Amino acid sequence: MTVRPGDAVRVVMTKWGDRPHWEFDAVVLGSDEHGDWLGFPGGTPMARPGLSVVSPVDQVGLVPAPGPDDQRGWLATFHADRGPVHTYVDMTTPPSWDDHVVRAVDLDLDVIRGNDGRVWVDDEDEFEQHRVELGYPEDVVELAVATAARIHAAVDRRLAPFDGSAEAWLERLARR
Numbered sequence: 001m002t003v004r005p006g007d008a009v010r011v012v013m014t015k016w017g018d019r020p021h022w023e024f025d026a027v028v029l030g031s032d033e034h035g036d037w038l039g040f041p042g043g044t045p046m047a048r049p050g051l052s053v054v055s056p057v058d059q060v061g062l063v064p065a066p067g068p069d070d071q072r073g074w075l076a077t078f079h080a081d082r083g084p085v086h087t088y089v090d091m092t093t094p095p096s097w098d099d100h101v102v103r104a105v106d107l108d109l110d111v112i113r114g115n116d117g118r119v120w121v122d123d124e125d126e127f128e129q130h131r132v133e134l135g136y137p138e139d140v141v142e143l144a145v146a147t148a149a150r151i152h153a154a155v156d157r158r159l160a161p162f163d164g165s166a167e168a169w170l171e172r173l174a175r176r
Contacts, residue, residue, distance in 0.1 A: 003100055005030045009038065010101045011061065013048075013075075013092070016134040021106050022048045026061060029172050034161035035065040038102075039173035042080070057083040060169040062161060063102050069094040073147040075104055078166035080174070087113035087162060089151050091144045107136070107144040111151045119156040121148050 003009055005028050013022040024046040026038035038061040040046075046053050058080040064072040072094040078087055089111040092104035108127035113119045131141055155162045 002097065003028045003036075007100060011038070011075075012101055012103050013090070013106045014103070015106055016130065016136055016140075019134075020049050022046060027173075027176070029060065029169050031065075032165075033065065034062060034165060036063040036097075036102075037061070037166075037169045038063065039169070039176065040077075041173060041176070057081070058170060058173050059083065060166050060173055062166070063095050063097075070143060070146070073107070073143045074151055075102075076161070076166075078170065080170050083115070085112050086115050086117075087111075087155055087166075089155065089162075091148050091151070093140070093143075107140065109144050109148040111148060111155050113155050113162075119152060121152055 007028045009026050009028055011022070011024050011026055015021045024040065024044055026040050029037040029039045031037065040055055040059040040061065042055055042057045044055040046055060060078050062076040064074060073092055074089050075092050075095055076087065076089045079085055091107045091109040093107065095102055095104040108123045108130050110122040111119065112122055127144065130136065
């Protein structure tokens with residue numbers, strides 16, 4: 001990573017075939033054994049084709065630490081209290097840093113922990129549709145499915161970094 005705490009960065013998510021998807025700005029909060037933590041203050045504009053939203057609460061994102069690509073096919077977001085959900089994990093291609101931009105291809109499947117504690121996999125129908133329409137290669141399909149199962153288990157069992165590790169980073173963002 002070529003950025004330091006306090007640096008402004010951009011998150012650029014695409015769909016398969018380099019189709020535009022979510023883009024938004026963030027600030028680097030720091031790094032730990034889990035990866036690079038980014039802050040999205042409440043009020044941050046987030047846009048994808050056909051939709052623009054403003055984050056209703058502070059959020060922190062986690063870009064997984066360097067390691068084997070088969071362990072890094074996700075990006076996580078943790079919402080402050082009163083957010084629409086507690087934890088939202090996108091299954092992606094392994095994220096990469098391109099100077100001050102983090103890039104990943106969103107592979108539709110999401111693991112979500114609601115504020116009531118319920119954990120589920122979302123957008124399985126979209127994944128099945130896109131794997132055919134957009135022509136996901138079989139290794140990409142296998143990575144997304146395996147990663148979703150592993151992340152679902154980790155979120156459900158509250159294993160690190162889904163164990164409350166984000167709270168300190170949310171506090172750091174709130175103090176900025």
